[in-house]
Amino acid sequence: MTVFIMVAGVFTGAHVWQETTARLTAAGSEVHAVRLTGVDAGRPAASARVDLETHIADVIAAIDAVDAASGREIVLVGHDYGIHPVLGAADRRPQHIARVVYLDCGMPQNGLPALAAVPDQAVRAHLAERADRGETDGELAPPDRDGWQRWGSTAGVSDAALDRLTALAAPQPLGTLLQPLRLTGAVAAVPTTGVLCTGNGVGIDLVQRLVDFGDPVSAALADPRVTFFELPTGHWPMLSCPAELADVLLRAAAGEGHRLRSADGGAPPAHLRPFPIDVPELPRDRRAHVDLYVPEAEGPRPAVVFVHGGPVPAGARPTPRDWPTLVGYARLAAAAGLVGVTLDHRLHDVGDYGRAAADVTAAVELVRADPRVDADRVALWFFSGAGLLTADWLTKPPAWLRCLAASYPILAPLPNWGLAGSRFHPVRAVAHAGALPVVLLRAGRETAEIAATVEAFVTAAEDCGARLELVDVPNGHHGFETLDAPEEVGPALRHAMRSVATHLAG
Incomplete structure (x- = not known):
């Protein structure tokens, strides 16, 4: 018999597992939904101080209550914040745990508090300021009914379930979010499973890309003891699809x-595959975090700055400006008589958009100051997650920005990114684009969550009369340059480059 010990996320308690528990029990499993001190009804705190260690102790008590001599295997399930006390407990009782299940949550690291995983970035910044002042007591009020989206996608959750979630929500003790997680490393020996809720913005393909980037932290995800499942729902699968969740568990x-x-598992990962168009070899000219590919031509030339997507882990090697796709685009631009530019920026996490935007601005200033570049004729071309960075340029386009292009971009914050109220929202920004031409390469087989942001952008652009040109790759996937057949992708890339070149010449 398997014994499931379930730990709920922020603001929620054991009640959220009710339907999933019933299905697991019917399948012959034993289930314990942990009631967390100071959060669950009927589990008041013995003192004013409730922190992460308090909740780790709650989970350890549940583990110790299982008769180890019975031979039953314990599977710990942590949802959202719940993965932090789960890992803390598993690290101290590794010999009793058969598997840890990460249910739509991040990968907590030793020494970091749960605050680092809070998706609402405004809340994260506010609590970080309080922590810096030593204000670690108190509680964080739960969201109202319309505020849950700031903590994760509510896709699939019925109105009745959302009403109940709101009614039963409890304040979260600040100590549980601000106290660092302390791990000895013993938990690393326990097999793990990640259950990814694709409606919340993350799927297996994205995690595979993180491994492919060569980041040491992500490399552990390719261990044979690590498995993954996807559920096509939002952040609360125990409410939206309890039967499917029980089956996956x-x-x-x-x-x-x-x-x-693994990253060294044979064939090169997608981002290191060859560019689909034959382009002339051209040496790079490296300046700080920027590479220029300058054509042999008289006088200053217009430039196209290619802004890689992300987030890309800080440890990724090679860095994006050396990826064949970005180098290929830059050389394609040079073949058209333009200065092609690649750069590295610091979008390593969804909380890094501010500094990534600063890096792009600095790169553009460096490029425009180069005597080989016509400073009054520059285009910016964004990819994937860098699509959110277009918002600044759409909001107030400078006179020298003659065109903005984007390939398979994300054009509104995904549900679990906590950026809904930030300035990085191109769907809202396009209304201010004025006469700025926008060339959008759209992947016909884009993921549903990203495709929804693109369609929202297209609708907003049409509503405000923006100068939008769509270049479709009907059978293209996200990252189509290295995933799809060259005959499918090549014509679209050439067409888009001609359009950008035309706008730069005008």
Whole structure:
């Protein structure tokens, strides 16, 4: 028999597991939904201080209550914040744990508090300021009914379930979010499963890309003891699809699931595959975090600055400006008589958009100051997650910005990014674009969550009369340059480059 010990996320308690528990029990499993001190009804705190260690102790008590001599395997399930006390407890009782299930949550690291994983970045910044002042007591009020989206996608959650979630929500003790997680490393030996809720913005393909980037932290995800499942729902699967969640948990306990390939597992990862168009070899001219590919031509030339997507882990090697796709785009621009520019920026996490925007601005200033560049004729071309960075340029386009292009971009913050109220929202910004031409390369087989942001942008652009040109790759996937057939992708890339060149010449 498998014993599931379930730990709920921020503001929620054991009640959220009710339907999933019923299905697991019917399948023959034993289930314990941990009631967390100071959060769950009927589990008041013995003192004013409730922190992460308090909740780790709650989970350890649940583990210790299972008769180890019975031979039953314990599977710990942590949702959202709940993964922090789960890992803390598993690290101290690793010999009793058969598997840890990460249910739509991040990968907590030793020494970091749960605050680092809070998706609402405004809340994160506010609490960080309080922590810096030593104000670690008190509580964080739960969201109202319309505020749950700031903590994760509510896709699939019925109105009745959302009403109940709101009614039963409890304040979260600040100590549980601000106290660092302390791990000895013992938990690393415990097999793990990640259950990814794709409606919240993350799927297996994205995690595989993190491994492919060569980041040491992500490399552990390719361990054979690590498996993954996807659920096509939002952040609260125990409310939106409890039967499907129960099935996935049973399969996870049995060791099933998708396994990732390692970064050195044979064929090159997608981002290191060749560019789909033959372009002339051209040396790079490296200046700080910028590379220029300058054509042999008289006088200053217009420039196209290619802004890589992300987030890309800080440890990724090679860095994006050396990826074949970015180098290929820059050389394609040079073949058209333009200065092609690649750069590295610091979008390593969804909380890094501010500094990434600053890096792009600094790169553009460096490029415009180069005597080989016509400072009054510059285009910016964004990819994937860098699509949010277009918002600043759409909001107030400078006179020298003659065109803005984007390939398979994300054009509104995804649900779990906590950026809904930030300035990085191109769907809202396009209303201010004025006469700025926008060339948008759209992938026909884009993921549903990203495609929704693109369609919202297209609608907003049409409503405000923006100068939008759509270049479709009907059978293209996200990152189509290295995933799809050259005959499918090549014509679209050439067409888009001609359009950008035309705008720079006008």
